[in-house]
Structures are given as C-alpha cells and as structure tokens.
Amino acid sequence: MGSVDPERIQFEAFKALPRDAPVEMLNLVRVRERAAYAADHPLHGKGLSGLEAYRNYGRDSASVFSRVGGQQIWMGRPETVLIGPVDERWDIAFIAFYPTAGAFLEMVTDPVYRQAVKHRQAAVADSRLIRMAPLAPGAGFGEVGQEGKE
Numbered sequence: 001m002g003s004v005d006p007e008r009i010q011f012e013a014f015k016a017l018p019r020d021a022p023v024e025m026l027n028l029v030r031v032r033e034r035a036a037y038a039a040d041h042p043l044h045g046k047g048l049s050g051l052e053a054y055r056n057y058g059r060d061s062a063s064v065f066s067r068v069g070g071q072q073i074w075m076g077r078p079e080t081v082l083i084g085p086v087d088e089r090w091d092i093a094f095i096a097f098y099p100t101a102g103a104f105l106e107m108v109t110d111p112v113y114r115q116a117v118k119h120r121q122a123a124v125a126d127s128r129l130i131r132m133a134p135l136a137p138g139a140g141f142g143e144v145g146q147e148g149k150e
Contacts, residue, residue, distance in 0.1 A: 002030065002126025014131060021109040021133065024073070029054070029092040053123035054092070060116035061107075063091040065096075068103040068110075072096055101131070136146040 006014070033048030037043045043053070075094040099102040107113050 002124070004121055004124045004127060006129070015099070017101060017131070019105065020100050023098050023101045024120065024129070024132045024134050025096045025098065025104065025105060026090070026130040026132055027094050027096060027123055028078075028090045030089055030090050030126045033122050035119075035122040038118070041118060041122070041124070043119075048122075049114045050125065051091070052122045057116055057123060059121035061113050062121060064107050064110045064113040064116070068107045069099040070096055070103065070107065074097045095132075097134075 032056050033050060035043070035048040035050050035053035037046075037048075037053070049057075071110075073095050077091070078090040078093050081088055098107075108117075
C-alpha cells in the first residue's frame with residue numbers, strides 16, 4: 001500500500017519546524033488506474049480514472065490554495081528513474097510554493113480543502129510530499145545556497 005496521507009509523527013515534525021518562513025513542497029504522485037472513492041462519496045462507482053479524480057482535487061482545492069498564497073512554481077512528467085529504486089514510478093511531479101509553512105497548515109485545515117482532499121485520497125496510489133526550504137541556486141551542482149547544509 002502506498003503513502004497517501006501523512007502519518008501523525010510526520011505531521012507533528014512538519015508543525016515543529018518554523019511556520020513563518022517560505023516553503024516549497026516537492027510533490028511526487030502516482031495515480032491509481034481507477035479512482036477509489038469511499039462508498040458514501042457521490043462519485044463512488046462512477047468509473048473515474050485516478051487522473052480524473054486528481055484533476056477534481058486540483059479544481060476543488062484551487063480557491064483555498066490561491067487564497068493562502070500558494071503557487072505551483074514547477075511541474076513535470078517523470079519519464080524514468082536514473083538513480084533510485086527502479087520500481088518507483090511517478091505520474092506527476094511538481095513544486096508548490098507557500099509564503100509560509102503556516103499558510104500550508106491553514107490550507108490543509110480549511111473546510112473546503114478537507115472536502116477537496118477526498119478526491120486526492122481516491123486518486124493517489126502512492127506519493128511523496130517533501131517540505132523544502134528555498135535556497136538560492138548556484139552555478140554548478142556542488143554549489144548550494146548560503147543556507148545549505150555544511
């Protein structure tokens with residue numbers, strides 16, 4: 001079974017980090033062939049694909065994402081794994097920017113978002129969501145921003 005929602009310990013670790021600094025969230029998503037809505041959801045049994053359900057998630061969460069200052073700053077379609085587990089496959093990769101970690105927390109606790117996330121839960125077979133502190137890029141691979149780990 002894949003990772004779809006954060007475990008309590010992971011969410012607590014996220015909340016323990018500074019909330020007033022900008023964050024960029026790396027999202028890696030593999031969607032199900034068929035969406036798996038809960039039996040009491042109106043779209044249960046409608047035959048939607050995982051991608052269609054994920055698009056519903058994007059549509060229904062967009063107003064909250066925008067209101068908290070979120071922006072999608074990069075998106076790509078992964079093609080192959082060059083370094084890493086060969087059985088790991090992703091359909092969607094993107095980076096979402098939030099002006100603060102607090103803005104992200106505001107989004108995920110918003111009632112409109114909490115309804116929209118049901119589409120994500122039905123859509124996603126596996127995912128990774130990685131909080132990153134923005135750094136200034138260097139000219140080469142070995143150059144990291146001033147805040148990089150020494």
